[in-house]
Amino acid sequence: MKSAIARTLTTLLHGALRGLLRAWVLVVPLVLALSLVRLGQLAYFWPSGYQASGADLTAVVIQGLRFDLKVSAIAGFVLLLLLPWVSGKVQARIAGVVAFVFVMASLVNLHYFGFYKTPIDSLVFGLVEDDTAAVLETIWRDFPVIWTLLLAAALTWAAIALHRGLVQRLQPDTLLQTRHAMTKVLVAVLVLFAMLFAGKGTLRQMALQRQHLTVTTSQFLNDMVPNGIIALKYAWDSRGQSQNLSDPLVGLKAMGFESPQAAAQALGLPMGSDEEVKAALYQHDPLPMGTAKKNLVFFLMESWSAEPMLYQSPQFDVLGRLAPTLTDPSKVCHFRNFDSAHAGTHPSLEAILFSTPITPLTLGDVGRKPIPWALAKVVKDAGYQTLFVTSARSGWRDLNRVLKVQGFDEVVDANTLKEAYPEATLGIWGVWDSYVFKYLSKRMAAQPTDKPLFVFVLTSTNHPPYDLPADYQRVPRDMGLWKGETNSETLIPNLDSYHYAADLLGGFVQEVQSGPLKDTTIIAGTGDHNVRSFGVYAEASRRYLVRQVPFVIWGSKLHCGNQLDQPASHRDMFNTLLPLAGIDAPYINAGRNLLKPLSAQPDPVNAPRAMFFTGEARNAQGMWQLGNKASFVCSSAKPPAAQCEFNALDDQQERARYGLLDWHVRISLKK
Structure with missing residues (x-):
């Protein structure tokens, strides 16, 4: 045997x-x-x-x-x-x-x-x-x-x-x-x-x-x-x-609406026909006569979460040179209650550039043809030179092809930066973020004054495995001041790479604010998503942080209004930035203008709520999955003044917004 x-x-x-x-x-x-x-x-x-x-x-x-x-x-x-x-x-x-x-x-x-x-x-x-x-x-x-x-x-x-x-x-x-x-x-x-x-x-x-x-x-x-x-x-x-876009009503029906007219009615929008509903999605307040165009430099910062900023202090420095740029209310508007659109870089990127809850949208045939409302195309048609800069490799998700089709005049990536700066080393994700900022400083200084510039920047260094340049000086911190979760073994390395990226952004902001472009340039920054190093946010009291990223605008003579602490999200950014930069163009109203004072009267389209594009929403009291009353969780940085409970009207209006954005993509790109 x-x-x-x-x-x-x-x-x-x-x-x-x-x-x-x-x-x-x-x-x-x-x-x-x-x-x-x-x-x-x-x-x-x-x-x-x-x-x-x-x-x-x-x-x-x-x-x-x-x-x-x-x-x-x-x-x-x-x-x-x-x-x-x-x-x-x-x-x-x-x-x-x-x-x-x-x-x-x-x-x-x-x-x-x-x-x-x-x-x-x-x-x-x-x-x-x-x-x-x-x-x-x-x-x-x-x-x-x-x-x-x-x-x-x-x-x-x-x-x-x-x-x-x-x-x-x-x-x-x-x-x-x-x-x-x-x-x-x-x-x-x-x-x-x-x-x-x-x-x-x-x-x-x-x-x-x-x-x-x-x-x-x-x-x-x-x-x-x-x-x-x-x-x-x-x-x-x-x-x-690639998504099947043949049925434009799929998303609306999933949100509980049989037609775009039904969703428009929930938001108080014109609803006579499909064309009228679609036109209503592009309506926005006209700019004052004679408004001058400004350069617009937008940063989508890899894994730039909101929570570390809550604990910023000299003894717990996570911002470096960015910290002093956040103090003067005439030069900065810091929206402190802000959510990302998705939990991943590429979905958030698509949500921002194309106002789409459908993702991936551009990896197939759709990305090979111009999308009429693509952000870069809208800005380019308004007379801007458009530039996409990233420290990563643009071959990721076919960005090198898609972005040029969708309105960017130039795409500068890790390989371009390596060619411009031979000393740069190519790592897992690309080159160090510092080369992005070196390139931007040089590029903006050479930009003709008669041609406004729109720059969309995607950083990459603040990403696992959180490697940093050999010459980076790590900052000692009193970890007793960290009030978040400490289970992750990558917490401290992540805080170091977070500081590295934020410090570079702060140096760039200071350079612009002290230079000749200070009155003609708007700078804005947000994170693409939160990161797992900072916790899972299982506790209801902390749940509101799970999607939160900063959103900051720097400029001159800013009037920040009364929405700095109101719930908002990625969908609201360019409804805010384009008017501020003097761009009057047919962009889609995915969200609201955060610099516009909130009305005392209920306004469904401009209500202070945040939306996560996987089908979640958040108001001042808590957060929930759209259409699911049982999912509501009371979670807020400040205890709500009113009784904390699911609001059916908020839910209906957010389902309508989500459904119409989905419908807009499908009806516009339907073959």
Whole structure:
């Protein structure tokens, strides 16, 4: 009995080891074949007269090789279900099929780039959604199908030949047959972990993702990084994430309204027709005659939570140079009861730029076409030069493509900043935020006075793992002054990176306020979302903090009004900033103007409430999920004067606002 068990275990061990070694023997020719296609693609599409540095070319080749290794290792790992148990002849056939699929996908990617000037994206699925016969006929007429198939066959044959040679030389089936069992176990474990790390694409950093396709400032070179398999994978992801906008009433019905007219009625808006309701979403107070346009610089600060600011003091410094900029009410309006739109960077970014509760909105086909009410487009049409600056890689979530389509004249990212400042180091998320502020100072000083500038800045350093530059001087703090939760082991590192980012922003604000642009520039900043380091906010008394981020406006001769402590959220920011900057344009009224004094009379459209775009709302008493009375939680920085309870009218009006914003996106973008 024991000998039978031992024989079975030995057989399984031999099979596992044989499969792992066979998988690695398969990975090598796949990687080489994909890399050859990439080099051929670079040569085939190299623009006439185009110059690129050796460093950029090396970065593209190395990053491409890493993605090739990633997809090949994943294929080998999946095939472990078969490779240990099949014969050598079947193993060779499997290798041939996989090699052909990988090579053919990359050759398709090559031709796709030649047609669309982009790697394979979600449009590729038009092959089955459009007139398939017509598409295939067009491909047959316009592309070298025969030559492509012949090249695929030649590369596949070469991969098979290399695979056969490796099998004969390394003999994965018998290499360790006579070795000790413990040696076999050790080798199996090492080879397995090597396969896993290869599939991850890195040893110590995060796994290779879409954002890592951006390695240079050249879009052409970046487009050479993905092989056909990874491009197809990301295209599939985008397709799955894109929303079905065919039914414009989906969101309204989810909020309890059968039509946009019913929702408009709840808000006291005109409701004669769909067109009248839609027009009402764009109505706003006209600006006084002769209002001059000002530069508008907006910061979306990574993980810039509101809670640390509650405890700011000389003994607990989390703001650095930002602290003194928050004291003069004629120069700053600090909204202290403010929520983000989402719990993630990209959803908040989309909510701000496109006033959409639907996310992801722009990862598919929608992002490839101009959205008429996109913030940057509206401001650009008003006569501004528009600039997006980030310390991250703009290849993340396809921002490098989407933002230029949606109204930004320029997109400056980590690779641009690395080129401008060679001493900058590229980390997990990009370069240190300091290079953003260096770039902005130089750029704004050179801006022509007759062309107002709109800058949207996205920072990245205040993000896990909370790494900071080697020369950053950490600030000692009395942690006894921290009144929040202390469970997170990353609390102190997070406070350090928070201070780093806030201090840089404060330095920039001080520079502008003491310079020639002080009277012609509005600066604003908010956080994209709260962070888990500062707690889970399970206690009802602290629950109001769960979504809170700062919202601060700096300018000259400001009149902040009576809403600084009223509930507000991301949807209100540009309804406030655009009039302040002198921009009279057809922007959507996603929220209210926070500098406009609250009316003594009830006003559904301008009521002091906050909205979280996953379907939650908050008033001065507490917070709740829209349409769910039982979810209401009494939670407020100050005990409410009135009895704390669910307000059905508040809920109805917020459901109407949410439903109309959803409807507006769907009806406007419906195909």
